[in-house]
Amino acid sequence: QVQLQESGPGLVKPSETLSLTCTVSGGSIRSATSFWSWVRQPAGKAPEWIGRIYTTGTTNYNPSFKSRVTISLDASRNQFSLMLTSVTAADTAVYYCAREVRVAVAVGYLDNWGQGTLVTVSA
């Protein structure tokens, strides 16, 4: 069973960059049958998919984040990361990293999730 664990600052100032890392255990980030994804969920709202990365480094992003988001991976550490620039209070949410089962090119469903980490954007 793949396990995922988010880490990073719980408080970020407005206009700064949110950076989170997800450590994967029990499976390889080099897996050809997985995507590695970030999802966020503001309090009391539905989850929102942010984007994913594949072992090749290919990424797909939610257009809602335009050019603010970057997802990268470090295969040597079995980790992947999220950077979200120019944050505002609207980016306050629980951020989850998750594994997607790859069923086709750029198609996957989320079968394993981290426990989530609350990131608050405030001065």
Added chain:
Amino acid sequence: EIVLTQSPGTLSLSPGERATLSCRASQGLYTSYLAWYQQKPGQAPRLLIYGASSRATGIPDRFSGSGSGTDFTLTISRLEPEDFAMYYCQQYGSLATFGQGTNVEIK
């Protein structure tokens, strides 16, 4: 962007009753790339159903999914106390989007 609309917003039922949750997509989903998740307070979502009707590993058979095109349904045949939670549908054929959720609460 594909928009998913779930109904009802809240479902008030008693243990042992049948729950029927609906998810409607703003456009047809190719190859039924539709999943259902259960979420309890303070926890991450848990995958229940993928491919519209396939149960995820370890999910009891009282959970079933059906539908195609734009209309999908999650059915819980007999509600157990641990089934009272929030449920989300998600399409994953065109990037990914979630519905707004249905809260199944104890009547």
